[in-house]
Structure formats: C-alpha cells, structure tokens
Amino acid sequence: MPYHKNKQQAFQAAQQGAAQAENVFQQLEKDGSDYGIQLSHLKEEVNEAYEQINNALEVASETQRETLEQYRRDLARIVDEVNIEEQ
Incomplete structure (x- = not known):
C-alpha cells in the first residue's frame, strides 16, 4: 500500500502545482x-x-496519466499566452 499512497501523493502535488500556476496566471x-x-x-x-x-x-x-497530460497542456497554454503578450 505505500506505493499507492506515494502515487496518490505525487498526483495531488501535481494537481496543486498546476492549480497554483493557474492561480498566479x-x-x-x-x-x-x-x-x-x-x-x-x-x-x-x-x-x-x-x-x-x-x-x-x-x-x-x-x-x-490522462489528467496529468491535461495539466501539461494547461501549463503550455499559459506559457504560450505569456510569451505572446511579452512580444
């Protein structure tokens, strides 16, 4: 069961990190x-x-994995929007 707990903790950390980046954006x-x-x-x-x-x-x-890939796409969108605005 420790493996499952680590998997869940890693997912939650990624979820929180993506949400925090979106909030700052x-x-x-x-x-x-x-x-x-x-x-x-x-x-x-x-x-x-x-x-x-x-x-x-x-x-x-x-x-x-599907959700994490969506978080990646969301972050890429943020990066793209900020880069466009900086030009």
Whole structure:
C-alpha cells in the first residue's frame, strides 16, 4: 500500500502545482508596475508544476496519466499566452 499512497501523493502535488500556476496566471496584472516580478513568480510556479507533473507521471495510473497530460497542456497554454503578450 505505500506505493499507492506515494502515487496518490505525487498526483495531488501535481494537481496543486498546476492549480497554483493557474492561480498566479489569473492574477497577473499585465499593466501593473510589478509585472516583471509577477512574471518571474509565474515562471517559478510553472516550472515547479512541470516538475511535479513529471514526477507524478513516473508512478501514475492510466486515469491519472490522462489528467496529468491535461495539466501539461494547461501549463503550455499559459506559457504560450505569456510569451505572446511579452512580444
């Protein structure tokens, strides 16, 4: 059973990381004076979420794997949107 617990914990960490990155992205104030600081924080959150997702994928069930891949797509969308806005 410890294996199952680790699998669930890894999945939950990835879930929380993706949600946190999405939250920081939603609060990003593009016209704010501290946009650069916010953007740096967002990049840290996204990188951490990617790492958590990759860790979870190593032990994920098939159902979890599908959800984790969706989290990856969501993070890629955030990165794309921020990169477009920076140009």
